[in-house]
Amino acid sequence: MKVLLLAGGLGTRLGEETSIRPKPMVEIGGYPIIWHIMKLYTHYGLTDFVILCGYKSEVIKEYFVNYYTNNSDVTIDFQTNKIDVHMNRCEPWKVTLLYTGRNAMTGSRIKQARKFVGNEPFMLTYGDGVSDVDINKLLDCHKKSGKLVTLTAVQPTGRFGALNIEPSGTISRFQEKPVGDGAWVNGGFFVCEPQAFDYIPEGDNIMWEREPLTQLAKESQLNAYKHYGFWHPMDTLRDKIELNEQWANGKAPWKVWED
Incomplete structure (x- = not known):
C-alpha cells in the first residue's frame, strides 16, 4: 500500500524557516518532520511513499537523493572515482518524488498521484504533523466501515492555559493547554479507496x-x-520549539519506533 504525503505548501506562519525550505523539511531533533512521519508508517510496515512536492521541491529531492550516502559509511577513491559503501544505515523506503506545482491546492496535488497509485487503496496525510496513531487500528477501522475514505479525527489541545476564576478573583484551577472544546477535527492520516480520486x-x-x-x-x-492519543501539527515557531523540546527530553510521544 502506498502512502501519499502532502509536502507542497508554503508554511508562511513559520517565518524564516520556510523561506529557505518547505515546511515538511523543518527539523525536529535534526530530522525533517516528514522523516518522523515516514518512520511512523515504517513501524507498521508501510514503506512505499509518494511525496507530493511543490514549494521548494528541490530541497526535498536533494535530501532523499543524498539520503543513502549521507547515512552510510563510505570510502571515496579519487583516483579511480570509486565509492565503496561499508555500512548502510538507510531505511527500507521506496520514495517517489512528484512535483505537483508550486501553487496547487491539496486536492489538486492528490489527483496527480493517481497514476502512481493505480487501482489500490492508499494512505494519505499531511507532511507537517506528528502523531502516535496506531496505523493497524486505523486500517482495521477503515476496512470494517466499508466507506471510501477514513480520516483520523483528533481533539487538539488548546493554545492557551485554561483558568477557573472565582468571583473574588482567586484562580481555583489552572490547566495548561487542555483539550479544546471537545470538538473533533481532521487530523489527516487518511485511508482511501482508489474511487476517492473520482x-x-x-x-x-x-x-x-x-x-x-x-x-x-x-x-x-x-x-x-x-x-x-497524541497529535500535534507544526504550524508555528512555537510548535517547532515545543516538539523539539519533547524530542530532546526523550519524551516524544510520536516516536513509537526503535532506534
Whole structure:
C-alpha cells in the first residue's frame, strides 16, 4: 500500500524557516518532520511513499537523493572515482518524488498521484504533523466501515492555559493547554479507496478538505477513526520549539519506533 504525503505548501506562519525550505523539511531533533512521519508508517510496515512536492521541491529531492550516502559509511577513491559503501544505515523506503506545482491546492496535488497509485487503496496525510496513531487500528477501522475514505479525527489541545476564576478573583484551577472544546477535527492520516480520486475535480485550485470531503460526507462515504492519543501539527515557531523540546527530553510521544 502506498502512502501519499502532502509536502507542497508554503508554511508562511513559520517565518524564516520556510523561506529557505518547505515546511515538511523543518527539523525536529535534526530530522525533517516528514522523516518522523515516514518512520511512523515504517513501524507498521508501510514503506512505499509518494511525496507530493511543490514549494521548494528541490530541497526535498536533494535530501532523499543524498539520503543513502549521507547515512552510510563510505570510502571515496579519487583516483579511480570509486565509492565503496561499508555500512548502510538507510531505511527500507521506496520514495517517489512528484512535483505537483508550486501553487496547487491539496486536492489538486492528490489527483496527480493517481497514476502512481493505480487501482489500490492508499494512505494519505499531511507532511507537517506528528502523531502516535496506531496505523493497524486505523486500517482495521477503515476496512470494517466499508466507506471510501477514513480520516483520523483528533481533539487538539488548546493554545492557551485554561483558568477557573472565582468571583473574588482567586484562580481555583489552572490547566495548561487542555483539550479544546471537545470538538473533533481532521487530523489527516487518511485511508482511501482508489474511487476517492473520482471525487476530486480537475484544476489547480481544488482543496481536498472542501468539495471532495464534503461530497463524500453527503454520500455517507466518509468514515472517522477517533484517535485519543497524541497529535500535534507544526504550524508555528512555537510548535517547532515545543516538539523539539519533547524530542530532546526523550519524551516524544510520536516516536513509537526503535532506534
